[in-house]
Amino acid sequence: MADVSQENLAKAIFVHQPYIASLEAGNISIGLDKMEQIAAYFGVKYYHLADPEYSIPPRQVLRENIEKYIRSTQTESGYLKNESPNFTKSIDQILQGSFLIQPRSAKEIATECNRLYASGISSSRVSDILARSPRKDLVEVLKTAKGRIKRYQLKQV
Known part of the structure; x- marks a missing residue:
């Protein structure tokens, strides 16, 4: 929804991309510490990630939340401008x-x-x-x- 690659999310929360792929596939469980980091990245509460009733914020809101997170953690943000390689x-x-x-x-x-x-x-x-x-x-x-x-x-x- 926010057009963020697994690799860029991984980079932002200091894990390797295969970890994100395994989470998405449901192959591994996530710890509360990483759940909180991912939630902070998208600007939501950690418990929203597990709530099927939670409405995903609009794309623009997610992008703004990601930009805030990137600035606060001083992570490279070039990919926010769709500069990530294909x-x-x-x-x-x-x-x-x-x-x-x-x-x-x-x-x-x-x-x-x-x-x-x-x-x-x-x-x-x-x-x-x-x-x-x-x-x-x-x-x-x-x-x-x-x-x-x-x-x-x-x-x-």
């Missing part, structure tokens, strides 16, 4: 090429995106983007023998 565009361009004919790690994909498009994407953001539709339907996720590192490869058609 990482999915870089990933889509990689998916259309031949780079992923061979299995690649998220770090290798991020390095290639940064080399070709100067996108500034992180390997965790690559993993997040490739885990969502429609991109997850285009790649096969392979695990190494030890199962620690995922590798991505275009699905064979």
